[in-house]
Amino acid sequence: MIIRFLLILSFLIFVNCSKENQEDRKGQALELMSKMQKELLTNLTESIKNQGLVASISHCSRISPKLENEISGTNWKIKRISEKNRNPNHSPDEIQLSVLKHWEEKIQNKFAPDTFIYNNEERFFVMKPILIAPNCLGCHGIEKEILPEVKKEILKIYPNDKAFGYKVGDLRGAFIAEYFQTK
Numbered sequence: 001m002i003i004r005f006l007l008i009l010s011f012l013i014f015v016n017c018s019k020e021n022q023e024d025r026k027g028q029a030l031e032l033m034s035k036m037q038k039e040l041l042t043n044l045t046e047s048i049k050n051q052g053l054v055a056s057i058s059h060c061s062r063i064s065p066k067l068e069n070e071i072s073g074t075n076w077k078i079k080r081i082s083e084k085n086r087n088p089n090h091s092p093d094e095i096q097l098s099v100l101k102h103w104e105e106k107i108q109n110k111f112a113p114d115t116f117i118y119n120n121e122e123r124f125f126v127m128k129p130i131l132i133a134p135n136c137l138g139c140h141g142i143e144k145e146i147l148p149e150v151k152k153e154i155l156k157i158y159p160n161d162k163a164f165g166y167k168v169g170d171l172r173g174a175f176i177a178e179y180f181q182t183k
């Protein structure tokens, strides 16, 4: 009887600990992703204001990988992914792709896509949706509305670009914060 009680107790402690751990990690992930989002947006807005849309494209292509590295640190990898990506390093894996598809369906049915947590013994990551706002259209909007010089500059840096054709409210992709245990 006592043994059974102890077993149940240790199981409950284990469940509680891993729950706390998950909450902790989720909090960290959300914080890192908001930091990335804020810095990207500030950078983009300032750059468009100071040097215009065309020059901001190469600025974005330099600053985005740099920020990813700076914000990631040792245990985390922060990045953005999209099914229709501009930078091919931003392809989703199979699990992430299925979440994007699920979010697409939700948006079509007028529901807001929510933060997704993947957590098992092998992997922990958090995904947060990125939607298109009016200030994204200059570089991600429908092709016939993109300025020819913008399109030319984008295709020069990203010859396999898939990231035009969006409207306000469309799902553009996701922020990912993945945890890696340091050995």
Ligand code: HEC
Residues within 6 Å of the ligand: 044, 053, 056, 057, 058, 060, 061, 064, 065, 080, 081, 082, 084, 085, 086, 087, 088, 090, 130, 131, 132, 133, 135, 136, 137, 138, 139, 140, 163, 172, 173, 174
């Ligand atoms: C000045 C042009 C420009 C504007 C405006 C712009 N983007 Fe981008 N976007 C880019 C470039 C260039 C990249 C590729 C960056 C890289 O190589 O990491 C990119 C990449 C992305 C990615 C990563 C996935 C991928 O396709 O590689 C997401 C997500 C994204 N943009 C969302 C947005 C959102 C949301 C907005 C509006 C708030 C926005 N962008 C506004 C130029 C722009």
